[in-house]
Amino acid sequence: MLQDLLKEQKALFAPGVHTELRGQNNRNRRVILLSGDVVANVRSDVSGVSARVYRNGVWGFSSMAEYTKEAAATVLKAATENAEFMDRHAGNGKPTFPPIAGRAPFEMEMFSEPGQKVYVDFAREIDAYVAAHCPKLTSRKVIATEDSMEKLLKVSDGMDAHILSPRSYIYVFLSAETPAGAPVELFKSFGGSGTFDVNFTDPSALQNGIDRLYEQLMQKREGVYADAGEKTVILGGMMTGMLSHEAVGHTVEADLVLGGSVAAHNLNKRVASDLVTLTDFAHDAFGEVCPLPVFVDDEGTEAKDVTLIRDGILTGYMNSRESAQHFGMQPGGNARAWMFSDEPLIRMRNTAVHPGSDKLADMISSIDDGYYLIESGNGQADTTGEFMFGVTMGYEIKGGKLGKALLDTTISGVAFDMLKTVDMVGDEIVWCSSGFCGKKQPMPVGMGGPALRCKVKIGGR
Amino acid sequence: MERMNAIAKTILAEAKKLGADYAQCTVSESEKKEFNVDGGQFSLMRTLFNRNIVITVLKEQRKGTVQINRFDEDSVKAAVADAVAASDSGMADPAWEFARGPVDESFEEGAPECDTDRLFMRTKELLETIREKHPKILMEQMITEHDAARTVFMSTNDVCYRTRSGCYSFGLMYSAHEGEKSSSFYGSDVTLKTLDKPVIECALIERELTAVEQQLDPMQLEGKFIGPAVLAPMALAEIVIETVMGSFAGDMSLIDGTSIWKDRLGQEVADPAFSLAFEPFSEDVVIGERYTGEGYPAENYDLIRNGKLTSFALSQYGANKTGGRRAGNQSGNMMIAPGKKTLEQLIGEIERGILVMRFSGGQPAPSGEFSGVAKNSFLIENGKIAGALSETMISGCVPEMLKQIRGISSDVMKDGNVSLPYIAFEGITISGK
Numbered sequence: 001m002l003q004d005l006l007k008e009q010k011a012l013f014a015p016g017v018h019t020e021l022r023g024q025n026n027r028n029r030r031v032i033l034l035s036g037d038v039v040a041n042v043r044s045d046v047s048g049v050s051a052r053v054y055r056n057g058v059w060g061f062s063s064m065a066e067y068t069k070e071a072a073a074t075v076l077k078a079a080t081e082n083a084e085f086m087d088r089h090a091g092n093g094k095p096t097f098p099p100i101a102g103r104a105p106f107e108m109e110m111f112s113e114p115g116q117k118v119y120v121d122f123a124r125e126i127d128a129y130v131a132a133h134c135p136k137l138t139s140r141k142v143i144a145t146e147d148s149m150e151k152l153l154k155v156s157d158g159m160d161a162h163i164l165s166p167r168s169y170i171y172v173f174l175s176a177e178t179p180a181g182a183p184v185e186l187f188k189s190f191g192g193s194g195t196f197d198v199n200f201t202d203p204s205a206l207q208n209g210i211d212r213l214y215e216q217l218m219q220k221r222e223g224v225y226a227d228a229g230e231k232t233v234i235l236g237g238m239m240t241g242m243l244s245h246e247a248v249g250h251t252v253e254a255d256l257v258l259g260g261s262v263a264a265h266n267l268n269k270r271v272a273s274d275l276v277t278l279t280d281f282a283h284d285a286f287g288e289v290c291p292l293p294v295f296v297d298d299e300g301t302e303a304k305d306v307t308l309i310r311d312g313i314l315t316g317y318m319n320s321r322e323s324a325q326h327f328g329m330q331p332g333g334n335a336r337a338w339m340f341s342d343e344p345l346i347r348m349r350n351t352a353v354h355p356g357s358d359k360l361a362d363m364i365s366s367i368d369d370g371y372y373l374i375e376s377g378n379g380q381a382d383t384t385g386e387f388m389f390g391v392t393m394g395y396e397i398k399g400g401k402l403g404k405a406l407l408d409t410t411i412s413g414v415a416f417d418m419l420k421t422v423d424m425v426g427d428e429i430v431w432c433s434s435g436f437c438g439k440k441q442p443m444p445v446g447m448g449g450p451a452l453r454c455k456v457k458i459g460g461r
Numbered sequence: 462m463e464r465m466n467a468i469a470k471t472i473l474a475e476a477k478k479l480g481a482d483y484a485q486c487t488v489s490e491s492e493k494k495e496f497n498v499d500g501g502q503f504s505l506m507r508t509l510f511n512r513n514i515v516i517t518v519l520k521e522q523r524k525g526t527v528q529i530n531r532f533d534e535d536s537v538k539a540a541v542a543d544a545v546a547a548s549d550s551g552m553a554d555p556a557w558e559f560a561r562g563p564v565d566e567s568f569e570e571g572a573p574e575c576d577t578d579r580l581f582m583r584t585k586e587l588l589e590t591i592r593e594k595h596p597k598i599l600m601e602q603m604i605t606e607h608d609a610a611r612t613v614f615m616s617t618n619d620v621c622y623r624t625r626s627g628c629y630s631f632g633l634m635y636s637a638h639e640g641e642k643s644s645s646f647y648g649s650d651v652t653l654k655t656l657d658k659p660v661i662e663c664a665l666i667e668r669e670l671t672a673v674e675q676q677l678d679p680m681q682l683e684g685k686f687i688g689p690a691v692l693a694p695m696a697l698a699e700i701v702i703e704t705v706m707g708s709f710a711g712d713m714s715l716i717d718g719t720s721i722w723k724d725r726l727g728q729e730v731a732d733p734a735f736s737l738a739f740e741p742f743s744e745d746v747v748i749g750e751r752y753t754g755e756g757y758p759a760e761n762y763d764l765i766r767n768g769k770l771t772s773f774a775l776s777q778y779g780a781n782k783t784g785g786r787r788a789g790n791q792s793g794n795m796m797i798a799p800g801k802k803t804l805e806q807l808i809g810e811i812e813r814g815i816l817v818m819r820f821s822g823g824q825p826a827p828s829g830e831f832s833g834v835a836k837n838s839f840l841i842e843n844g845k846i847a848g849a850l851s852e853t854m855i856s857g858c859v860p861e862m863l864k865q866i867r868g869i870s871s872d873v874m875k876d877g878n879v880s881l882p883y884i885a886f887e888g889i890t891i892s893g894k
Binding site for chain 1: 499500502503504505506507508509510511512513523524525526527528529530531540543544546547548549550551552554556581585599600601602604634636638641643644645646685713716717718719721778782821822824826827828830832833834836851852854856890892894
């Protein structure tokens with residue numbers, strides 16, 4: 001646990017200059033079993049301190065791989081000098097930020113530290129279950145992992161905080177072959193916020209999920225190629241989460257708006273059907289704790305929900321304090337950094353489309369010729385809102401009924417066009433939090449949503 | 462370097478004391494200087510002082526790895542104990558094997574010293590040149606940096622490498638804008654040893670900026686057809702190389718037996734015009750790998766030579782697991798042999814097809830089949846660029862594509878890490894609305 005070595009260093013902050021000082025530790029635990037062999041057995045602990053200083057519209061930042069009072073003083077000095085260098089050569093005279101409310105220090109409870117044996121033993125139990133119950137596999141992979149952050153934050157203006165963000169997962173990858181001998185693969189993640197020993201106490205709790213994954217893989221072995229072209233589809237909740245994050249979320253990050261994203265010209269305009277409301281939730285959503293709750297960001301701003309689309313109208317952006325000042329908006333606590341050596345960037349927290357009132361069964365039966373798309377391997381989007389998601393599991397819909405499983409395919413579209421085609425919204429939300437969002441730095445994020453009926457372009461063979 | 466040597470020796474001695482049969486460590490110190498441009502404006506200067514230690518131990522053929530970034534003795538000894546404890550919790554695997562000495566080598570690579578003022582000057586010059594010559598380009602983000610590192614690799618098998626290295630890197634992310642019209646974003650990158658010429662003249666930066674400016678009025682392709690696709694270097698890496706390395710030739714796919722090339726060594730897997738090598742010693746590489754993660758000295762090797770699969774990209778562990786042979790290096794320094802025709806000539810021979818600068822697709826399937834969006838792409842008609850395309854998907858199968866190569870360009874993109882041409886492939890499904 002990080003001792004508070006930074007308290008006295010606040011005396012070194014220059015008066016009237018926005019300054020952040022952050023001590024941080026990132027720990028990562030990773031065990032990979034490939035067809036029963038431990039091919040990776042890794043523990044990583046990386047800590048240090050960083051400072052960031054804002055002067056006349058430009059920033060200086062510095063970090064050291066050392067968490068001491070002396071290192072804190074060194075990085076404060078170096079960050080100040082960097083800000084002065086930038087001000088001298090490229091300053092634009094912007095004022096410092098307006099003060100923000102919420103000055104009470106924010107503390108969280110410490111998390112536990114399970115030994116590496118806990119990860120190895122649990123992964124081996126899962127691997128043994130897969131080996132015993134999934135006979136038609138060509139290979140299997142089980143990954144047990146935890147990546148947790150601890151931050152100690154001191155700011156010139158805002159909330160000082162001691163933040164702990166643990167999360168841990170088991171990933172199960174199953175591979176088989178089609179009758180023609182072509183390899184097919186599926187994976188599923190289990191887990192979420194919390195340390196490994198808290199999230200994984202009973203291996204049998206994962207068995208139903210593994211059985212379902214194997215069943216889907218066996219269906220995929222016999223799968224067919226999607227017919228390329230524009231189709232009416234049902235996006236499952238995981239796919240909706242991907243859409244919320246990749247295709248809409250990134251375009252409404254204020255730094256990308258300033259970089260020319262499509263959202264720059266669409267504020268307060270219709271970008272979706274009136275069935276669509278989209279929020280970047282801070283820590284609670286729909287009466288539950290979010291997958292990866294955020295209470296305060298790395299600029300010392302208290303985290304609040306940010307409504308991005310309300311009833312189909314684009315209503316806001318996600319902001320840092322600097323971008324909020326630029327757009328005349330309120331910062332909502334979106335500025336977050338991955339490692340001690342990273343500066344805070346505008347990042348999503350838990351981004352989700354709100355559930356509606358339709359039943360999934362009714363949505364499927366409403367389609368004569370289309371697809372039900374459930375799982376995605378990855379997704380990418382453009383600042384134009386043009387998106388692409390890999391689809392790793394889905395089914396044909398023929399005459400209102402589910403048909404054959406699909407082989408891997410992709411879907412694409414333009415977010416603000418595609419969202420206008422949404423005409424049914426499911427009543428159950430599905431969350432996912434096991435991946436990393438990639439920007440300049442990686443960042444754990446939550447994403448979710450209900451099933452959506454809409455039109456997208458699907459890739460075929 | 463002396464302090465890092467001493468730390469490395471302490472780690473190895475401590476590991477032996479705790480019962481490790483083998484130990485290796487990498488001890489490094491690095492410094493980064495970085496300028497950021499956001500939304501076309503200078504925004505941030507960063508200076509980072511980093512340290513890193515990675516310790517791997519083997520005890521009764523059980524492996525454990527620990528990474529920390531502290532150099533104090535207590536932390537280092539605790540990390541060694543942690544690595545030994547991790548190996549104790551693992552499972553024995555006779556395939557783990559590491560290089561044996563005696564080896565003691567030192568290397569100096571790239572530009573270890575940073576000229577900060579010159580880096581800023583080249584950054585400012587690049588930004589101003591783009592504003593002047595490419596006024597429609599909006600620089601979403603530009604990150605320019607110098608990275609310097611000193612590293613000691615040492616193992617209990619009497620293997621030691623010491624490296625001092627540094628390089629300048631320029632990463633540009635941009636799109637074209639005119640009123641409310643916008644192109645897709647595109648990224649240009651280059652790694653340099655010196656700053657002796659304007660950065661816009663390096664790699665394909667100038668050509669790529671010009672192409673993106675021409676993508677403001679894309680057309681929508683109606684229907685679908687099967688035809689040739691010319692993949693620009695970045696798209697070539699994203700579609701073909703990623704699939705070859707991820708699904709066919711790397712450790713994981715060969716160990717788990719899913720590689721469709723597992724029995725194809727020595728056989729023809731591509732058109733005879735296609736050769737793919739990994740060459741960290743190429744003069745086109747600014748900082749090349751000099752030793753592998755298992756401690757073996759790196760050497761250049763061919764993965765595919767004149768269409769024949771001549772090697773897999775196996776580590777020693779992967780080689781032992783599969784009965785194969787360790788590859789010469791584990792670098793990403795891909796070199797694809799150029800052809801004889803210019804890009805213009807390649808395009809000139811195509812009646813109807815597509816030029817793809819960037820690909821946005823799903824992860825490569827183990828079968829090599831792919832589909833995704835052809836980003837920053839152009840329609841080719843009657844041997845000429847007919848205009849930019851939007852929302853166009855392409856799909857195909859990499860093993861089939863490699864055998865249906867129409868041509869390889871003499872133009873190559875050398876970005877300090879790789880050397881890649883444009884390649885025209887037949888048989889790509891190209892679909893619009």
